[in-house]
Every structure is written in C-alpha cells, then in structure tokens.
Amino acid sequence: MKPVKVGICGLGTVGGGTFNVLQRNAAEIARRAGRGIEVGQIAARQLNPNCDLGSTPVTDDVFAVVNNPEIDIVVELIGGYGVAREVVMQAIANGKHVVTANKALIAVHGNEIFQAARDKGVMVAFEASVAGGIPIIKALREGLAANQINWVAGIINGTGNFILTEMRDKGRAFEDVLAEAQALGYAEADPTFDVEGIDAAHKLTILASIAFGIPLQFDKAYTEGITKLTTADVNYAEALGYRIKHLGVARRTDAGVELRVHPTLIPEDRLIANVNGVMNAVMVNGDAVGSTLYYGAGAGAEPTASAVVADIIDVVRTLTTDPNNRVPHLAFQADSLSDHPVLPVEEVETAYYLRVQAQDRPGVLAKVATILSERGINIESIMQMEAEEHDGLVPMILLTHEVLERQMNDAIAAIEALDDIAGPVTRIRVEQLN
C-alpha cells in the first residue's frame, strides 16, 4: 500500500521532535499503522539544527503544504490563533486530516474547527495539546467512556511547575528559572501564557469539554497565575502539611461546571502534590472507576512529539472508517453536547488558606474569627506567627472549611477594613483531591 504523506507546518521544538520521531521509529510506526508514514513536505521559516531533513522537500510557504495534493495529513505545529487557524481551516476545506498541538487554537476556535471537520468528514486530532506526552485525551475519550466524570484536576503547565519546583527546592529566582524553561523549549511563544495560567486554562477548557460533553468555553474559565505567589506562603503551607501547585480544576456540580486555574494548596501526601519539574499530572474522578492519575512530561520536543505521532497513527488507522463511526472530537456525539452552564467563580465553593498581616495588638485574631463566623465560615485551623522584625506585623494563617467564593470575598473585604490589618489578605484555594 502507498505510504501516507504528512506535511509538517512549523519546525520548531515540537515540529523538530515530530520529524525526528517519525524518522527514527518509521519501521515500527508502519507496523502499528498498517502502512508507511512519510513526511512529504515541511513548511519552515528556519531550519531546525536538531533535524537532518535529508531529501525531504522544504518550503517557507505553509499554504504550499496545505494545498499540496500529495499531502494526506497536515500537522500544524506553528502555534497561536493567526496563521495556524488559516492553515487548519484551509486543510479541512481541502479534505485533509489535521493533527495539532495547539491548545490555544482548539480552546478558542475548536467549536468552529470541529464543525468544519464534520462537514468535510475529516479528523482533527489534538492529543499533544493537553499535558504534552500524557495520553490524557485518549484516556478520557476512550478508556473512561463508561463513567460519569465528576471532576478533573491537573498540573497542566510544565513551565509553571518547573518554575515553582526550582524556586522551592533550590531557592532560584522566578525570572532566572523562566529563562531556562524558555531555553529548554518548554515555554509558549509568549511566556505570560504559562505564568499567568492562560495556557493551563486553554488545556482545562479542552479537558472539561471532553469530560462533561459541553462545548469549548475558554472565555468562561477563571484564570489566576503564579506570579503573585510568595516564598512565605509556600513555607507556611508546608508547615501546615500542604504543597502549593498551579492547578486546573473542572468539576461538575448540580448547578453547573466549575472551570478554574489557580495556585492551590494540596495535602503533601497526595501523589499529585509531589509532581515536580516539567512533569504534568492529571487526576480524573469517575463515578465507576473512582480516582485515577496520569503522569508524564508535559512539555519538550520528543514527549510532545510522542502525542503528535500517536495521533498521526490513529488518523492513518481510521482513514477508511465511516466518519460517523470515529471517536467524536469532544468524546460525546456532536448533537449530544449538553448546555450545563459554566459557573462564575463567585458561585464556586472551596476551602481557603488565608494570610492576614495584623498589628501586634491583643484581640485582632478574635475580630478576624468573628467576621468569618458571622458569615458562616468555619475555621479548620489557625496559626499565629511571631511578629516580623522588619515591620512588626504578625502573620496569621487560617485554613477554612468550604465556602462560596462570594461569601469569602465579603469576609475578606470586612477583614481588610479593620484598622488592625495591614495590606491585602492573601487567599489561596485548598483542594483535598481524594
């Protein structure tokens, strides 16, 4: 049988990794796919020093690949919502299958892209877009298809986890670690996407749609980054038996779907609390299976290429399958998506870690405790530290039981209005993840 021809658009970190894995494992990949898979053409702005392209045709015009009649599968590894979107839409219009690692594109334009793909009877595969090499989309769409998924919680940005780990373990400065993550090819073209939680929110949006069968709704995700975290809070959390991780949480409740990315205290004995460096981990809780955990490299050339190439093989295996019998893009049949609403963050209920900087006067703790109890907020534990030498302020650390975000906002406003309190109250959400 003739080999299937793929066209790679973008030959950076992931494009280069994808080319190399396809070349190195070509024989084994053909045994898995049932036929050979060849790179028929590459569109690149510059060559990748890690790739020996041999006689593979190269162009600087992505549309030469997209419009090349020899190419069966277009692999979009450019990134962003601009030319990448045009590449994907034009490939679909030309009747070509698409494989992409672009979570930004899928989270923001996925509904339109999948509709176009269904109209043309082509596949759009995107395993590499969430948690890099971890086959989490495959696990959710296929392995867990029997379940009603209750919640998904994950460390889904490798750059952010790498920064938090290096800062905690080696005391390195934020900017220094971020620069290393960029040099290693982990970070997004705009690294604020990593450190402000936008990249994790893109991935969480995709996970939530596949877990609960809802349309992609990135604009409704609550997003908070890691840039405001302090070493003091990391240390206080540890004294209480917790680690701070940047977590994406999607939970289904009767009222709606929670979709939120933020720093989170997790009990230190949970496996996910001990996921470090560029590694990612996703927990999925289903009604039949209970809690499950998926772990692996969340970024980097070949871990991500592992997912891209697996998608290419999947596409090749099902080329002749009736489009109606393929695994649906969002796990549920397109005409069976639910309109269960995404909840505004004020409607989300979580436990909290609070750090209040108080004047060293008697009675402050009692005033804070009263404000919380008047609003029905139960305190799990309180830790009052020694006054700090430089400002004489006493940090008070409180852990609360679960409370609606709206009620917590009201309590924090009242605490901040006290004369005995200096500066804003620090709040970090707490998840038990059982």
Ligand SMILES: NC(=O)C1=CN([C@@H]2O[C@H](COP(=O)(O)OP(=O)(O)OC[C@H]3O[C@@H](n4cnc5c(N)ncnc54)[C@H](O)[C@@H]3O)[C@@H](O)[C@H]2O)C=CC1
């Ligand atoms: N780096 C990683 O570890 C991971 C990246 N991704 C995603 O994979 C995609 C690619 O990311 P990277 O490889 O890291 O980015 P990169 O910046 O290393 O590579 C992108 C390449 O596309 C090229 N390019 C841009 N516009 C082009 C055009 N018009 N024609 C031809 N080439 C063009 C650039 O010159 C660059 O070489 C992004 O969507 C990213 O979010 C997903 C998972 C992990």
Ligand SMILES: N[C@@H](CC=O)C(=O)O
């Ligand atoms: N910038 C992303 C790359 C993979 O998706 C990350 O750091 O996780």
Ligand code: NA
């Ligand atoms: Na993945």
